[in-house]
Amino acid sequence: MEYSPLLMQLIEALRALPGVGPKTAQRMAFQLLERGREKGLHLAAVLQHAMQSIQHCKQCRTFSENEYCKLCQSPLRDSSLLCIVESPADIVAMEQMGHYHGIYFVLMGHLSPLDGIGPEHLGIDQLTSLISKQTIKEVILATNPTVEGEVTAHYLSERIKPYAIKVTRIAHGVPIGSELEYIDSGTLAHAFLGRDEIV
Amino acid sequence: MEYSPLLMQLIEALRALPGVGPKTAQRMAFQLLERGREKGLHLAAVLQHAMQSIQHCKQCRTFSENEYCKLCQSPLRDSSLLCIVESPADIVAMEQMGHYHGIYFVLMGHLSPLDGIGPEHLGIDQLTSLISKQTIKEVILATNPTVEGEVTAHYLSERIKPYAIKVTRIAHGVPIGSELEYIDSGTLAHAFLGRDEIV
Numbered sequence: 001m002e003y004s005p006l007l008m009q010l011i012e013a014l015r016a017l018p019g020v021g022p023k024t025a026q027r028m029a030f031q032l033l034e035r036g037r038e039k040g041l042h043l044a045a046v047l048q049h050a051m052q053s054i055q056h057c058k059q060c061r062t063f064s065e066n067e068y069c070k071l072c073q074s075p076l077r078d079s080s081l082l083c084i085v086e087s088p089a090d091i092v093a094m095e096q097m098g099h100y101h102g103i104y105f106v107l108m109g110h111l112s113p114l115d116g117i118g119p120e121h122l123g124i125d126q127l128t129s130l131i132s133k134q135t136i137k138e139v140i141l142a143t144n145p146t147v148e149g150e151v152t153a154h155y156l157s158e159r160i161k162p163y164a165i166k167v168t169r170i171a172h173g174v175p176i177g178s179e180l181e182y183i184d185s186g187t188l189a190h191a192f193l194g195r196d197e198i199v
Numbered sequence: 200m201e202y203s204p205l206l207m208q209l210i211e212a213l214r215a216l217p218g219v220g221p222k223t224a225q226r227m228a229f230q231l232l233e234r235g236r237e238k239g240l241h242l243a244a245v246l247q248h249a250m251q252s253i254q255h256c257k258q259c260r261t262f263s264e265n266e267y268c269k270l271c272q273s274p275l276r277d278s279s280l281l282c283i284v285e286s287p288a289d290i291v292a293m294e295q296m297g298h299y300h301g302i303y304f305v306l307m308g309h310l311s312p313l314d315g316i317g318p319e320h321l322g323i324d325q326l327t328s329l330i331s332k333q334t335i336k337e338v339i340l341a342t343n344p345t346v347e348g349e350v351t352a353h354y355l356s357e358r359i360k361p362y363a364i365k366v367t368r369i370a371h372g373v374p375i376g377s378e379l380e381y382i383d384s385g386t387l388a389h390a391f392l393g394r395d396e397i398v
Contacts, residue, residue, distance in 0.1 A: 003287065006249050006264045013245040016238035017216075018230045019223070026288060029249070031217045033262055034307060037250050039215035044247035046212040047231075050205050051239040054232055063232055065205045088202065089225060108233060 007033075059130065061106045061123050062088045071104060078102045080137040084127070084156060086110050086144055094142065102140075105130065110148040111155055122152070124159060131163050138166045145172055206232075258329065260305045260322050261287045270303060277301045279336040283326070283355060285309050285343055293341065301339075304329065309347040310354055321351070323358060330362050337365045344371055 002008055007029060014025035032040040056062065057069035064070075071077060071091070081102025085091060091104050107122040131139070139160055143149035157167045173191035174183055183191075201207055206228060213224035231239040255261065256268035263269075270276060270290070280301025284290060290303050306321040330338070338359055342348035356366045372390035373382055382390075 003291070004253070004263045004265070004268065006245075006253055007262050007287075009245050010249040010253075013238075013242040014216075016231070016235055016242050017213075017227045019226075024218070027218075028216045030262075030286070030288070032215070032246075032250065033253055036215055039212075040246055040250040043212040043215050044243045044250065046205075046208050047239055047246070048243035050209040050228070051231065051236050051243065054203070054205055054209075063206050063229075064203045066203070069203065088206075088229070092202070 056108075057106075060104045061108060061126065062091060062104065076101070079134055081140065082131070082134070082136050082138070083140040083142050085142045086149065086152075090142065090144075100140075102138075107143070107152065110143060110146075110152040112148055119155070119159075124156075127156075128159065128163075131160060131165065136165055138168060141167065141169045145170075255307075256305075259303045260307060260325065261290060261303065275300070278333055280339065281330070281333070281335045281337070282339040282341050284341045285348065285351070289341065289343075299339075301337075306342070306351065309342060309345075309351040311347055318354070318358075323355075326355075327358065327362075330359060330364065335364055337367060340366065340368045344369075 003011070010029045011022065011025045014020055014028050015022065017025075020028070050065075053065045054063050055065070055067075057064040057072055058067050059072040060069060062069050062071075066073075078101050081100070082105060083094060083100060083102055084105045084107065085094065086107050086109060088106055091106065094100050094104070105123075105127050109117055109122060111117060111119070111122065130136075139156075141153040141156055143153045143156075153169055157169075160167050171194065172187065173194060174180065174187065180188065202210070209228045210221065210224045213219055213227050214221065219227070249264075252264045253262050254264070254266075256263040256271055257266050258271040259268060261268050261270075265272075277300050280299070281304060282293060282299060282301055283304045283306065284293065285306050285308060287305055290305065293299050293303070304322075304326050308316055308321060310316060310318070310321065329335075338355075340352040340355055342352045342355075352368055356368075359366050370393065371386065372393060373379065373386065379387065
């Protein structure tokens with residue numbers, strides 16, 4: 001005994017979503033059918049439209065349904081500063097911070113040889129052509145402070161060196177509001193060795 | 200700063216799925232865009248088709264894109280036995296068990312006055328007309344052994360009484376393979392009071 005063919009198809013198709021196993025997919029299908037048909041239809045329409053229309057911004061590679069994203073089109077951004085991040089979500093975090101007004105480049109991942117993700121997947125050619133064309137004075141490496149992020153940052157700094165542009169990395173240290181007791185020793189070592197003089 | 204309008208719409212629409220918050224919706228949208236466009240388009244198509252075509256079986260109320268579901272159409276099922284369950288998933292569990300060959304009725308929920316779910320939402324009228332029409336000899340109440348399931352079973356038994364049909368409830372007791380030490384006392388009390396003589 002199984003569900004009706006179409007219901008089986010729906011449950012199977014929902015499993016394309018990350019983190020959704022058979023039981024969750026079943027619960028989603030039942031809930032949409034029982035209490036959310038209109039929302040389900042809306043999701044279907046938006047999903048189709050998004051899959052067909054959202055591309056990567058031709059300059060910064062973030063997701064955008066236009067050729068160039070809003071930030072790359074903006075005349076208010078300082079195009080002498082380039083911040084390299086791993087994901088579009090990182091742009092949101094940087095913008096919420098409010099201290100940065102330059103342009104971005106999104107790698108859409110990080111170097112991960114084990115997963116077969118090399119420089120060719122991170123748009124490095126596009127990045128170097130952007131750096132060589134634009135009048136960039138500083139490149140800020142804002143990849144995640146993880147092993148992969150650090151490796152990627154190191155790789156990028158090596159690739160950018162020939163262009164004789166200032167390359168910086170976001171600072172590592174103790175997060176604001178945290179307690180030393182609970183900070184891992186790697187972070188604490190960074191914070192200790194990179195200590196600033198109080199003037 | 201926000202994502203592009205269409206990406207925002209997609210993230211918002213994905214939140215229609217149960218258990219999906221803003222961060223999960225974002226991760227789903229990114230993953231579909233990065234690595235699953237075809238799966239995303241497939242999901243959109245199946246979702247639209249399912250939302251429009253899947254209805255309730257006219258006899259047992261389970262989900263079906265046909266007027267009557269496969270089980271209700273089957274001539275092999277014993278229509279003198281009626282098993283009442285809460286959800287289509289319970290039919291699957293019963294069928295996997297393999298000891299039941301009668302027909303089903305799916306409540307699509309249980310009585311829950313706090314959530315505003317009364318008898319009118321559980322298709323009780325459809326159930327009583329099914330019972331009065333068919334030559335049913337036994338009704339098996341297989342609602343969940345939860346407070347709501349028990350209340351619903353009690354309510355159903357009262358409603359079926361006037362038809363002078365045998366009404367049974369699935370047995371409560373210790374599950375096979377469990378250890379007494381870890382069984383809750385309510386279940387253990389049921390198992391103790393309902394003990395069977397070994398013959």
